[in-house]
Every structure is written in C-alpha cells, then in structure tokens.
Amino acid sequence: xxxxxxGAGGFIGSALKVHLERAGHIVKAHSGRSDGPxxxxxxxxxxxxxxxRLVSRGSSPxxxxxxxxxxxxxxxxxxxxxxxxxxxxxxxxxxxxxxEGSEDAPLSPEGVYERTKSEGERRLLALGMPERGLTILRPxxxxxxxxxxxxxLFRQVARGWxxxxxxxxxxxxxxxxxxxxRGVLSALPGGMLSGGVYNIGGPEVLSMGEVARRAAxxxxxxxxxxxxxxxxxxxxxxxxxxxxRALTPSRLRLFGTDRFVSLDKASKAxxxxxxxxxxxxxxxxxxxRREKLL
Numbered sequence: 360x361x362x363x364x365x366g367a368g369g370f371i372g373s374a375l376k377v378h379l380e381r382a383g384h385i386v387k388a389h390s391g392r393s394d395g396p397x398x399x400x401x402x403x404x405x406x407x408x409x410x411x412r413l414v415s416r417g418s419s420p421x422x423x424x425x426x427x428x429x430x431x432x433x434x435x436x437x438x439x440x441x442x443x444x445x446x447x448x449x450x451x452x453x454x455x456x457x458x459e460g461s462e463d464a465p466l467s468p469e470g471v472y473e474r475t476k477s478e479g480e481r482r483l484l485a486l487g488m489p490e491r492g493l494t495i496l497r498p499x500x501x502x503x504x505x506x507x508x509x510x511x512l513f514r515q516v517a518r519g520w521x522x523x524x525x526x527x528x529x530x531x532x533x534x535x536x537x538x539x540x541r542g543v544l545s546a547l548p549g550g551m552l553s554g555g556v557y558n559i560g561g562p563e564v565l566s567m568g569e570v571a572r573r574a575a576x577x578x579x580x581x582x583x584x585x586x587x588x589x590x591x592x593x594x595x596x597x598x599x600x601x602x603x604r605a606l607t608p609s610r611l612r613l614f615g616t617d618r619f620v621s622l623d624k625a626s627k628a629x630x631x632x633x634x635x636x637x638x639x640x641x642x643x644x645x646x647x648r649r650e651k652l653l
Contacts, residue, residue, distance in 0.1 A: 360547065363403040365389045365434070366410030370506045371448065371498070371539055375409055378540035397430060399437040405547050407446045408434050413508070414471045427475035432482040435493065444492050444553070445483075446546045448539075451497045451558060451620045453477040458530065458617040462497070462556040462624050469612070480556075491554040494546040496539075499560040499620045502639035503536030504646035513574055513644065513653055521571035522585045524592060524615035528567025532560040532619035535634035535642070542630065551629040558620035561639070562632045567614060570636065577640035578653075589615055 362379055366372035368390030379386050389397055389410075399406055412418055412426035431447055438445040453476050454460050455467035468477040480495060502509055515521055523529075542559040546552040565573070568584040575582035592615070622632070647653035 360404045361385045361387070361400075361402055362547075363387050363389070363399050363406045365397055365406075365408050365430070366391075366448075369409060369411070370503070370508070371501060371536060372409035373505060374503065374536045375407060375540055375543055378537070378544065379407075382544055397434060399434065399441060399443070401441060403441065403443050405444050405446065406434060406438050407448075407543055409448045411448070411476070412472075420471065423471060424475050424478075427472065428479045428482065431479040432486070435483045435486045435488060438492065439486060439488055444494070444548055445488070446494045446496065446543055447479075447483060448543075449480050449495050449497050450476050451499050451618075453480055453497070456612060456616040456618045458619060459621045460558070460619070461621045462558055491548070494552060494554055495556040496542050496546060496552070497556070497558050497620065498539040498542065499532045499534050499558060500618075501534045501536050501539055502636065502643055504642050506536070506643060509643065510647060510652055512570075513578070513640075513647060516571050516574045516582050517578060517580065517653060519581065520583045520585055521568070522587050523567045523571070524587060525589055526586050527569070527584065528571075529615055530564050530566050530617045530619055531570065532564050533570060533636035533639060534559060534561040534632070535636075535639035538632045538634050541633065542625070545630050552625060555624075557625045557628070557630070558622055559625065559630075560620045560622050560632060561634065561636060563636055564619050565636060573637050574640045574644075577637065577644045 362384050364386050367376050367388035376386050376388050412423045435445055451460055452473035453466050453468050454464040466477045468474040539559055571582050571584055
C-alpha cells in the first residue's frame with residue numbers, strides 16, 4: 360500500500376515509518392517545515408498524520424495551532440477530495456485528566472497542547488468524512504527509543520531517587536511506541552481499527568512510583584521513591600519566587616491525578632497491546648545509552 364506519512368521526523372513518526380516499511384508498505388514521508396507545505400500525493404492509498412507540536416519555550420502559540428489544529432483539517436479536506444482514508448494521531452488529553460477515560464467522554468482539554476489537539480479533532484469530525492474515511496487514534500503516555508521527552512524521567516531515576524505526588528504517585532498507562540505502530544497498522548483500510556476513534560494503550564496501569572522502579576530495573580539500578588504530600592506541594596506553589604521552578608499548578612495536576620485510558624473499545628474490535636512498560640523502558644534505556652544521553 361502507498362502511504363503518505365506526516366511527522367516522520369518525530370519520535371512516533373520515525374518509528375511508524377520503520378514499522379510501515381517493514382510491513383511491506385511504500386511510505387512517502389513528510390518531515391516538518393524542511394519539507395515544505397503538506398500536500399497529499401494523488402497516488403496515496405492511505406494517509407497517516409503523526410505530526411504535532413508540543414508546547415515548549417521554542418514554540419509560539421501560532422506554531423502549535425498550525426500543527427495541531429490547522430494541519431489536520433487541511434489533510435482531512437485533501438483526503439476527501441482524493442477519496443483516501445486518513446489516520447490521525449491525537450491524544451487522550453483532549454478529554455482531560457481522567458481515569459478509565461473512554462472515547463465517548465466529552466472533550467475537556469486543560470492545556471494549550473490538549474486544546475489545540477481537541478480543536479483539530481473537532482474540525483476533522485465536522486468535515487463529515489466517510490465512515491471508514493477517518494480513524495482517530497489516541498495513544499496514551501508513549502515510551503520507547505528516540506523519545507527525548509521522557510529522558511528527564513529516566514535521568515531522575517538514574518540519580519537514585521524519584522519524587523511522586525502522594526503515596527506512590529498517580530496511575531498511568533505506559534505505552535510502548537511499538538504498540539502505537541501496531542495500532543496504526545490495524546487502522547489501515549480493512550484493518551480491525553479502521554474508522555472511528557480508538558484509545559491505544561499499554562497492557563498495564565502503573566503508579567508513577569512503579570514506573571520509576573521499573574525504569575530503574577531497566578538500568579540495573581535501585582531507586583528510592585519519595586512520597587510527597589499534596590498539601591506540601593500546594594503550599595510550595597504559594598511561595599512565589601521561592602517555589603521550585605519544576606513545580607507548577609499544571610504539573611501538580613498532571614502528576615497528582617490518575618490518568619489512563621480505557622481499552623475496551625479497541626479490545627472489542629480485536630486489538631490487544633503486546634508490550635509491557637518493562638520492555639519499553641529497556642528499549643528506551645538502550646537507545647539513550649547508545650546516544651550517550653544517559
């Protein structure tokens with residue numbers, strides 16, 4: 360199958376390119392601004408949008424909106440004209456920080472990234488694409504090789520101690536990037552996840568304390584998980600300039616609230632995750648060490 364892939368230079372996109380090609384597909388990859396405006400080739404048989412922009416010091420609101428909201432809508436319109444299906448990668452965060460979040464939960468984003476992703480979904484769905492013409496996948500808390508965003512977590516574990524909010528930290532569902540790639544393969548035309556909105560997540564729900572302990576095991580080290588009372592952290596937020604820079608209200612909500620998706624819908628369709636967090640952590644650690652980052 361001839362597949363057009365956007366976001367091929369990113370963490371998930373680069374893994375997708377490899378997996379799609381290994382599965383025998385012909386991939387035309389688009390990677391960021393260096394490749395110019397996104398134009399879906401007329402000979403495409405499927406389109407995968409893995410492009411997105413996180414909020415960081417180097418990103419402007421316009422850039423985040425362009426990547427997460429404007430681009431998906433543009434790709435949806437192009438796919439409708441060409442009559443090819445679109446697989447769009449979003450985030451469970453569009454429904455807020457909830458435990459056992461399902462695909463039909465109301466959109467309730469909190470941060471800028473989540474709000475722009477939510478608006479991207481809304482615009483795509485408003486296009487009225489054919490039933491099998493649009494698949495939205497929401498991968499949960501993704502780990503794996505070449506992921507720069509989880510590196511601080513592993514570096515903190517490597518220091519031998521890891522702070523968590525509350526007794527053992529909020530619960531989450533770590534997901535190996537290889538399961539995300541399997542989800543995309545299953546969403547191609549004729550696949551079990553073709554058409555609709557699906558959560559993609561790993562097989563385990565773990566506390567952040569357990570995430571730290573398994574990351575330490577992958578590094579063959581020990582880590583001391585440090586429980587931090589929520590009241591103490593809330594008090595620290597009131598200290599103004601004396602508050603630790605790493606502590607913000609949004610991070611307190613993020614790491615102090617159970618947030619993991621329900622996999623019931625994907626499971627009923629026949630899709631089951633294969634890779635544990637231990638495997639994701641081992642693969643990530645091996646890559647970080649090869650790149651001399653850890």
